[in-house]
Amino acid sequence: MKRGTTIYLYELAWILPSIALPVGMLAALLVTAFGAGIHVPSLAGRVDPAKVSETPPFDNPGVVQTGPLRYEVRLVGQIWSFTPNEIRVPVGSTVTFVATSRDVIHGLFVPGANVNVMLIPGQIARVTARFDREGEFFMACHEYCGIAHHTMGGKVIVEPRS
């Protein structure tokens, strides 16, 4: 009986912190995500993958200024390139990427800028990031999309404010 009780106490002494630990991590996650206003990709509508070229805003891909230091990048992924593949914005810009794919699944990844989103045929992706550091960021397709996947890339160039 004594041995059983000891084991029970040890079990309890482990179980309670084991519950507290994930709960604590969860709290940290909620505070950091919502405190910093980080949003992951969510619902932004659908598009017929066969009609991407005819459907606004993808009929006219490129960078559009939507306000002071606010830009919208209308981007299409296809094997094996991004359109546009070079994006120029002034430092301090808030940039919203509205993107999709016209063939297979691609990825849009700009390391260092919190832009990490899948381009899935049929789905519109919308993500927003702020570019607070001047310089060149590389843009990569980070989902295998066929034999020349590694050639699919581009640049985001953050320029000094003129």
Add this chain to the structure above:
Amino acid sequence: VTPAPAADPERRLTGAHLLVAHVALLGGIVTGLLQGLEHAGFEFPASQYFLQSYYHSVSMHGVLNVLVWTTFFICGFLPFISARAYSMPLVSPGLGWLTFWVMLAGLVMAAIPLAGNAATVMFTFYAPLKAHWAFYVGLTLVVVGTWLITLRLALSQRAWRAGHPDARTPLAAFMSLVTMTMWALASLGLAAEMLVLLIPWSLGLVGGTDPLLGRTLFWLTGHPIVYFWLLPAYVSWYTLVPRQAGGRLFSDPMARGSFLLFLVLSTPLGLHHQVTDPGIHEGWKLFQAFLTFAVFFPSLLTFFNVVASLENAGRALGGPGLVGWFFRLPWGEPSLAAQLLAMLMFCAGGIGGLINASYSINLVVHNTAYVVGHFHTTVGTAVTLTYMGISYWLVPYVTGRALWSRRMALAQCWLWFGGMLIFSSALHQLGLMGMPRRTMISQAAYFQPEWKALLLWVGIGGTVLFISGVLYLLNLALTATVSRAPAAAVPEFAQASAPAVEGPAILNRLRPWVVMAVIFIVVAYGPTLARLIATSRLNAPGFRVW
């Protein structure tokens, strides 16, 4: 207790599964080496007779290692260990053999287009990349085979209970059944993706597919599949390793409890693989991130229970101090050493997994080399090195011959551990520097010079892992062919300090937990799947662009 080898009907069946698993592993390590060297800067040796491209190699590597090596090992090991736990042959060896042939037929069907570069779609086979239909049909047959294993284990448990109406199901058999039940439930997502979307589409019966719906069904199975790989390793850690180390299992009820929680919580969290997918509401992604943290709880229970069992063994052997007991464990026994090293690596792997699943932090690591570094510590080491440790006693049992070389086995498991430390640390760092995964990186348009030094370490680590893999396979091949001494005894099951009868009876039941699992899946996935199905349009045509 141990049936004599000749009288054990599971022996040949287990051997057949292990043979297939190890042939797959051979292919897995050869492709792995070539990919590691490509990262280190060597030109990938593409050839029309073998591997037609880097991506052909990666597809082979993934399918052979994480689908074939794991699944065939599990389907050999769990029935074997269940029969031993019951001290009774499982029901219907005929069903066992039928299952094996169904799985093998499926594997051959899938392997032909895969080897012929007609299924270079990675083991995740995301549409609209379109493989040959035989690839999808073959993999589906393998999944059907695993359901038959579940059925055979369930029927065997019923037969055993008829003779032992008041007893608790032996721990190893109970865990095996829980694992296969969890998998049978979780694999319904993959089955639906195959039967409703991919197979009709690849056969040309429908013109298009819905890539996001397919991905979502894939990941409904794709996360719990990691528990399908991991739980058989836990079976060994809980029921055999404490005894191999010279001690007892700390708590049997706590072990059952953790497995039942895995049954409930393994499936409703696959959306943490789709955090960056458009078309899925961020609220459901956050909800499944919560559940991912919840499944950390049974992992912590496992950590405590297994470490407490090992501490008990190490202290019985005279190990002093706070950690001295760990070094006093019988490290000279390769089966044990391999599994202890697997556990050590899993500490890093488990924590890394929590980082990946952490919703906002996922934006930093998703689809980078970090993820590749992560799963090589988990499925590539916690699981694979444990299976290797099991093979060091199981293959001698199956062949009736002693392990050819104990020292080679010891060298092998340390090489795997060291090679993986180098390989996975480099990949984790490269991922944080923004290097994408699954990419012929030496040729990348956006190659960054600061990656170069770390990529060399990927190549070095990969080479060490390859050498370790060759030593492992060679040792087993020599065991099966030239070893002359009779096999050592199979490890006995560990006794528990707190036996099963001290736990509540609900820890010996399955049905209430299956009901809970279904409720969790419906709540976590129902609204997202219902919306995706309601808005689904099968309008994405297929592409063969490799």
